[in-house]
Amino acid sequence: MSCKGKLLVVEDEKIALKNLLHVLKKEGYEVTGVASGAAALAQIEGQVFDVVLTDLKMEKVDGMQVLKKCRERSAETEVIVITGYATPESAVEAMKQGAFYYIAKPFRLDEVRKVVGEALEKTRLKRENQQLRAQIDGYEGRVKIITQDQSMLRLLEMARQVAPTDCNVLITGESGTGKELFARYLHYNSTRADGPFLAVNCGAFSEQLLANELFGHEKGAFTGALALKKGLIETAEGGTLFLDEVTEMPTAMQVKLLRVIQEREVLRLGGTQAVKADARYIAATNRDMDEMTRGGSFRQDLYFRLNVVNLHIPPLRDRNGDVALLSYFFLKKFAALMKKEVVEISPDALSVLENYDFPGNVRELENVIERGVAINTGGIIELAHLPDNLRELSARSYRKKDGRISSLEEQEQAYIRWVLNEAGGNQTLAAQLLGINRVSLWRKLKTYESL
Ligand SMILES: Nc1ncnc2c1ncn2[C@@H]1O[C@H](COP(=O)(O)OP(=O)(O)OP(=O)(O)O)[C@@H](O)[C@H]1O
Ligand SMILES: [Mg+2]
Structure with missing residues (x-):
């Protein structure tokens, strides 16, 4: 399964097929x-392709029938x-029947390449989605961290390893990155999983x-204080x-907490007798704690106690x-x-989502996805369903500040x-990416300079 995709090409014109x-x-x-x-139908019967490219107009069994067969299969x-013919009707019909795209003849090979790439990407996402759903179904009530990013996967592996150790863990990261989710993940993968997970926002x-x-x-x-109240610790x-x-x-409380962690017992307010307190501590912040301890606003000894392991x-x-992965994950979640x-x-x-920097x-x-699903009527989240600030981002570059296009x-x-x-800044590489030669790139850059 190491190939990049499994394709079927159906084309009755020999030269076009060869190309x-x-x-x-x-x-x-x-x-x-x-x-x-006819040969296409037999192939589709026998195996599942990622993408099928088919000519529309063919003798006996035409492209529409191939399309229908694929849909069933x-x-x-x-x-x-x-x-091949300028028949917008048939193309529209094909799209209605669920074709991914139609290409008019004569086609440009780079267009074919691009469209096939996009179709494969869609297939890949669909599969991933199904896998995700299977995983979610299997993990009901448990914590699932969705990612395919290498550094996140390494972090998850690290979390998996420290989870059962009872070490205190400090989780750092910007707001909304999943700090609490990781904390829950640690808890549910520890020997304390049957005990409580309690959260307190110190701010x-x-x-x-x-x-x-x-x-x-x-x-x-x-x-x-009319009755005794147990604290979270x-x-x-x-x-x-x-x-x-x-x-x-507050700093005064930091001292008390440090003592609790060290002694594994806690003194209730107004109490004289310490009681046993055997919790595991996971702390989180989106601030730079190193700097804060150096500046004196956070106690270094407590910092060391909490930061036995750091997950950033x-x-x-x-x-x-x-x-993309999370978008589809949330799409499924909110649609359901x-x-x-x-x-x-x-x-x-x-x-647009992929190019936005998500502060x-x-x-x-x-x-964003929750809103997109909520206001949706057509089954597809489109540009119009994204918040203004994201949509403007995509349009901004086409419109000058003075409103002129x-x-x-x-x-x-x-x-x-x-x-x-x-x-x-590498001009050779840039020219390659742009699909033009280096000299014309250089010439263009020269004109811009002289403007
Ligand atoms: N990798 C992920 N997979 C699935 N859901 C995620 C993932 N990361 C975050 N979430 C979801 O995003 C939301 C925000 O995550 P969480 O509350 O853990 O972030 P946080 O870092 O604690 O944020 P804050 O700094 O604002 O407190 C939650 O609903 C969480 O379930
Ligand atoms: Mg949080």
Whole structure:
């Protein structure tokens, strides 16, 4: 299964067939070619292809029948229709019947290459989606961290290893990257999984209230303390206490917490007798704790106690492939929750998502998809279903600040500069990426300079 994709090409014109086979094989695909619709049906019966490219107009069995057969056989196969005659009706009909795309003859080979690549990507995502769903079904109630990014996978492996050790863990990362999710993951993969997982946001309470939450109080400890109240530290016995935004904890309380962690016992407010407190501590912050300890706003000794192991979660924009993967994951989730048949994300919407830098990380993406599903009526999340700030992002480059639509030349210049930048300033590479030769690139750059 190491090939890049399994393709079937159906084309009754010998030369066209030969050309297609040649160019697609060169791309590294596993390609089968047949010269008639009937032969295609036999192939489709026998195996599942990722993508089928079929001529529309053929003797006896035509492309529409090939398309229908594919639809019956496997939901995963994408069909690209090639139409020789200027018959928009038949192309429209093919799209209605579920074709992925239609290419008009005479086709350009680079267009074929591009469309096949996109179709394969769609097939791949669909498969992944199904796998995801299978995993989610199997892990009901458990924590599932979705990713395909290398550094995230390494982080997960590390989490898997420290989970059962009972070490305290410090989880760092920007807002919305999944710190709490990782904390839960650690808990549910530890020997404490049957014990409680309790979370407290150290930044959300006044000092008094936080102390009360964490340490509890004896009856009569202060006015209004009518009964004994156990604190979270005590209640987390046999389980995990998640200290969110731990840097927001007042310094006086940091000393008390340090003592609790070291002695494994806690003194309730107004109490004289310490009680056993055997929790595991997982702390999280989106601030730079190293710097904070150096600056004195966080106690170094407590920092060392909490930071036995550090898991640093990378921001979403630095992860490879996760935006698409998570988009489909959330699409499935919210479609099911809202009982809506939303099954797709249009390629241009997906591309906007992939180019956005998500300051709010996974949480922001989750909200974007939730909204997209909520306001959806047609089953596909399209550009129109994305929030304004994301859509503007995609349109911005086409419209100048004064509202004027930019000219082709301006666009070309901006694009060339962007590619050059992507190529690290390397003109040879940039020219290759642009599909032009180095001399013309150089000439263009010269004109821009003189402008
Ligand atoms: N890899 C992931 N797979 C699936 N869901 C994720 C993933 N990462 C984050 N989420 C989801 O995104 C949301 C935000 O995650 P979480 O609350 O863990 O982030 P956080 O880092 O604690 O954020 P904050 O810093 O704002 O407290 C949650 O709904 C979580 O389930
Ligand atoms: Mg959080």
